[in-house]
Amino acid sequence: MPSPMALNPPSPSPSIFKKKSLSSLPSMATAASYLSAVSEADARARHHEVSPTSTPALSMSSSVTSSSEDTVLHENDLDDSGLAYPLTPPTSEQVFTTVHTEFGHCANESFRYASQHTPESTLETHYEDPPYYIFITTYMSYLMLLCLGHIRDFFGKRFQPRYFKHLMPYDGYAPLNSDFDSFYTRRLKRRMDECFFQPVTGVAGRTIAILDRYSLDFNESYLYSGSKTRALNISSYNYLGFAQARGGCADAVEESLRRYGVSTCGTRLESGTSELHVIGEALVARFIGMEDSLISSMGFATNSTFIPALVGKGCLVISDELNHASIRVGVRLSGAQVRMFKHNDMEALESLLREVISQGQPKTHRPWKKILLIVEGLYSMEGTLVNLPAIIELKKKYKFYLFVDEAHSIGALGPHGRGITDYFNINPRSVDILMGTFTKSFGAAGGYIAGPKVLIDALRVRGHSGAYAEAMTPSVLTQVIASMASIMGVAPPPPSTKSALTLSPSSSTATLRASDSEEHPGLAPASALPSWLSLPLALRDGSEGHSRLRRLAFNSRYLHCGLKKLGFITYGHPNSPIVPLLVFNPGKMPVFARLMRTRQTPIVVVVVAYPATPLVTSRVRFCVSASHTKEDIDVILRACDEFGDLLDLKHASGERWPLEEIMKRSVELVNMP
Structure with missing residues (x-):
């Protein structure tokens, strides 16, 4: 169960989700010496105190209160990738309560699960349908987009032909692109282009730094403000969290x-x-x-x-x-x-x-x-x-x-x-x-x-x-x-036997x-x-790899089962690290992605639509990682709960649980057959 602070973080605490100024970084030691100091401090501190079980929620401050200001990992000491370089080595307590942007700490062994087939689990692909009005409004949305697109093409080719030069014969040349084949790209996909190919910088780990941009010509082109936003990353195939710049x-x-x-x-x-x-x-x-x-x-x-x-x-x-x-x-x-x-x-x-x-x-x-x-x-x-x-x-x-x-x-x-x-x-x-x-x-x-x-x-x-x-x-x-x-x-290999x-x-x-x-x-x-x-020893003896596998299995199953208990229609197997959440209506996809990206704790998600999926089964695809903590999944579930009610996305049958009960009974939920 997450702590009260993780569920209700204090508002005055600074957040890591903002641009870092590289010019403000002090002159520090090398990364190798820093990591060595952290390891030594961690080993010393473990003899005197017990470390927290996990990294706190992302909306919390990246530092902890300490009597010695020199030993605290301040947010201002973080570089663009989120690692601090303090003048004095941090204690074990400070290491484990610092927000880790690439891989979150989670020492609670109850947040583990074994990914393996059990006789009571089923592999049948079951696709649950929403109410009929969802299908009707989805088809009506596509029909409206098609009509508006053809009207804009009709008048655009006559009054603004320079924008359609590549679709019409010009100076003896055949059209460069097919008008019919490129209609979907021009009139449907472009409306939500800001949800795709989002430029990022740094490591796509537990969090990711996205480059802020905006468009003045309806997504024809983009301008960059020069700022960055650090967001919780639930969109990368970094299943075991090995996409790290350190380690x-x-x-x-x-x-x-x-x-x-x-x-x-x-x-x-x-x-x-x-x-x-x-x-x-x-x-x-x-x-x-x-x-x-x-x-x-x-x-x-x-x-x-x-x-x-x-x-x-x-x-x-x-x-x-x-x-x-x-x-x-x-x-x-x-x-x-x-x-x-x-x-x-x-x-x-x-x-x-x-x-x-x-x-x-x-x-x-x-x-x-x-x-x-x-x-x-x-x-x-x-x-x-x-x-x-x-x-x-x-x-x-x-x-x-x-x-x-x-x-x-x-x-x-x-x-x-x-x-x-x-x-x-x-x-x-x-x-x-x-x-x-x-x-x-x-x-x-x-x-x-x-x-x-x-x-x-x-x-x-x-x-x-x-x-x-x-x-x-x-x-x-x-x-x-x-x-x-x-x-x-x-x-x-044993010294006495042949390799x-x-x-x-x-x-x-x-x-x-x-x-x-x-x-x-x-x-x-x-x-x-x-x-x-x-x-390192933890990687050489396989304990770290085994822990990552079990963390990934827990996170995958927890998110899948949590969304089902909230009332969402999801596809896939509970043990799959890919969790599709069905949105259906094409107009809801960009709205969902924007709402997730503009939260106090921004979340980057992937939205998928036709032709990658059938026309009426547009979806949000969550990609879970072992680098996520249980609190990270809580943040995602809380956001989905809020926006699911706002966008009318909860249409699944079966028993529903309130969010607080899901978060409290997460271990029980994951271990349910």
Whole structure:
């Protein structure tokens, strides 16, 4: 239960949500010396007093009352990213009560939850509909926008043709853009453009600094005031909070820059592959539980360039109707036939499998060369989980290949953070191909493909990314290795036994491989990491990674269940870190986003509309992080409760709880089946 101060912060207290003047910063020590001093002070103070259980609410002052003014972390001492550099090291009490902009402290172990499948939980996708008047007013809103847009186009082309030059033939040239195709962008999306591509600065951690802007020409262009606003960030895919400018992973990246520089390639082997690539791919294979893996420098390109290397003419791809655009692009480039089935509907999938297997290829009715089923582990717009156990049973029955895109589920689901197979406690090698990205849970960039070594070796040769794409930089690879090792934990190999690492000469590039007898999910041997990589104890023993996984699971479930108890219609699974809140009406989306951004404690949210979603199911998509505290989720629930009543968004059926009861019984709510 949050303290009275967290629920009702004193109004005179200064807030961190305002522009910081860099000129007012005193001359301080380096960040490394500061962090060292904080660590030493924290260790000393813990022998004398008990630290608070969590970071206080964001609307509170960033400092605490102290008899010694020199030892208090004042707001004026914070730089743009929110870290203070005091002249004297702070005590443990002051460290834990200072507002942390990148990662909030939460030492209360009751605010933890294990992300794993339980027999009583259901995976059925249930979409609750609002009252009919909501649908009617939504359609009427779109009809009104369409009529007004066509009227403005009609008169604009005749009285202000300079604004429509790109849509009409000019000086012998054809129109640059299609009038019909760009109508939605001009007349509907532009009305809410300030809700999209909001420029930010600094680290997109627990909070984020946005650049203040305004428009004088109806969102045609923007002017910047030069000021910044720091807001609570519930819009980034920073699931485990590894997007930090400070900490063990950031120190490792800094060390890699000293060793390898900022070029695209570091120390190389004879074949031209960076040693960090070899180490990274071996660690990814260990983390996933597959025999081998390959790393790509871009997540989107991982799907769009490797799917054509898996299937081609004469093959069939069966795709979930809500699969990501990168999957759709890859399937189109492959030349394979494609059939889609209703999202997560196993009966529809089995019916389709029977049809395509019995009928074979069109016209000739020959058997398919290959049938590849592509699904996602966690769907980014719906927040739903794939019914992997049912798909595995169908795979055994109908003998197709299975490709699972874990861009959002890897590192975010499962008690060990190993993704959807870990969540369901399924052997990952029962899936043929596991794909994922490093841009979400690992705070880096790029993607990977993991599977049998024979398949991975073939993809290295046939995949377009291997021949044409740029390699990942050493600094990004280091972030991937450090964050992944932090989740796994590092165990030094026993001195009396031979290392599990073996050198396989079967490919042109030697790859470090784990032995088949190695336990999964297990710790990462120290020999599997760069010799110069040094992680703090909390990251090295895996305790910090385990805590982040449990914090993410608690925050996700608490926000989802809290919104349901307030009466909102939400989609997705309760354990999903993506929580869509249905708004329906297009006019309510920009209003909701503006209201959240202009609160006393600003909140940055993502609004999603057509064509990313069906026309009438516009939504606000909350992206929860382990960096958030329980009090942060309380702030979000309080704001949603206020604006939900104002905008008439509470249409869900079922029992409703008052906000104060939800906040008080949060642990009980999260642990409900």
